[in-house]
Amino acid sequence: MSISLSSIALITITFLLVILLWQLKSLLVILMISAVLAATLAPIVDYGEKKLRLPRWLGVILTYLVIISILTVTGLLIGPTVVTQIEKLLQKFPSYLEIINNLTRSLIMRAGITEPEALNLINQLDLQALVSWTARYSQKLILSSLDLTRGLVGSIFNLLLSIIFSAYMLSGSQTLIEDFVKLFPAPWDIRLAAQFSPVSDRMGRYIQGRLLVSLILGIAVTIGLKIIGITEFALGLGVIAGFTNLIPFFGPVLGSIPALIVAIAQGGLTFGWVLLLFVIIQNLETYVLDPLLVGSSVKVQPLYQLLAVLGGVQVLGIIGALIVPPWVAGAGVVLENLYIKQKPSSLMTQDK
Numbered sequence: 001m002s003i004s005l006s007s008i009a010l011i012t013i014t015f016l017l018v019i020l021l022w023q024l025k026s027l028l029v030i031l032m033i034s035a036v037l038a039a040t041l042a043p044i045v046d047y048g049e050k051k052l053r054l055p056r057w058l059g060v061i062l063t064y065l066v067i068i069s070i071l072t073v074t075g076l077l078i079g080p081t082v083v084t085q086i087e088k089l090l091q092k093f094p095s096y097l098e099i100i101n102n103l104t105r106s107l108i109m110r111a112g113i114t115e116p117e118a119l120n121l122i123n124q125l126d127l128q129a130l131v132s133w134t135a136r137y138s139q140k141l142i143l144s145s146l147d148l149t150r151g152l153v154g155s156i157f158n159l160l161l162s163i164i165f166s167a168y169m170l171s172g173s174q175t176l177i178e179d180f181v182k183l184f185p186a187p188w189d190i191r192l193a194a195q196f197s198p199v200s201d202r203m204g205r206y207i208q209g210r211l212l213v214s215l216i217l218g219i220a221v222t223i224g225l226k227i228i229g230i231t232e233f234a235l236g237l238g239v240i241a242g243f244t245n246l247i248p249f250f251g252p253v254l255g256s257i258p259a260l261i262v263a264i265a266q267g268g269l270t271f272g273w274v275l276l277l278f279v280i281i282q283n284l285e286t287y288v289l290d291p292l293l294v295g296s297s298v299k300v301q302p303l304y305q306l307l308a309v310l311g312g313v314q315v316l317g318i319i320g321a322l323i324v325p326p327w328v329a330g331a332g333v334v335l336e337n338l339y340i341k342q343k344p345s346s347l348m349t350q351d352k
Helices: 004-021 027-048 054-110 113-123 128-149 152-170 173-181 188-193 197-230 235-242 249-268 272-297 302-316 318-340 342-351
Strands: none
Touching: 004 027, 027 152, 027 197, 027 318, 054 152, 054 188, 054 235, 054 249, 152 173, 173 188, 197 235, 197 249, 197 318, 235 249, 249 272, 249 318, 302 318
16 A cells, blocks of 8 residues: 555644644633633624624723723622631631541541541541642642643733733634635635634633523522521632632532531531532532523533543643633534534435
């Protein structure tokens, strides 16, 4: 079997392109974030352009100014309280773990296990080591995200770049689409041009849904913990739960762990009430909020969403868990419109 010169050239070009893309992975991550931001804000800009008759560039500027203002005001209102509560929680965490260790030892002794065996079980459980491992793994994920952007300063700079790029994508979307599809021959140029709007819509709806669900759950956790009696850390734990909930599947579980540890340390029926609170909230998200606000618009099977989260974390760290799922949702639109929907018509043509 002989290999043609054109095949060798194609393989070589593909290999070099893969190497080039890997070297430019930081830029690709910025562009991925920019596209997600642009898709999320596109409905607001479109509304300003169509309903309010605003120039598109002005709508983009006003949209970002309003969002930055809202975030700034929110940060000024609750930011100091959240930081204070989280700092206090971190200071008390070792003592809480010690309380849990003592409670565990007491329960093991009540079960009729002798002192040496109980100590052996406690050492095997070693909550301090488990928490240390969790902290190290979380730090590793965060650092892997920061490595893509060359540190904290680079992360802030690249976030600003993502905002600027997304603003350009929003203001000049039609020109960018036209320039991109010119690279493809007919009729693929027309077909690809028709995919940008549904792809943007699905990606935007995914992020909008996740943000809204996380906001609702963060508020619900804060109010619920205050009612239960954990007022000292209610807002901080609610913010933690809201942020972690942005990560599908694993986020809600991660967000519940700090609150459950605090509840165990406080004793009494507090743990049962907090556990019940998170069970109710988790079921509310799974069976009501996610299908209503996310699932109906994303139309991606949960298994594929889970694989997107795991793959995103593996390659890009925490950032990947946030931005890869909407890209998978957008890719699903292209696959559905350009391949799956075309299969019946192509089969019918062959039959004829």
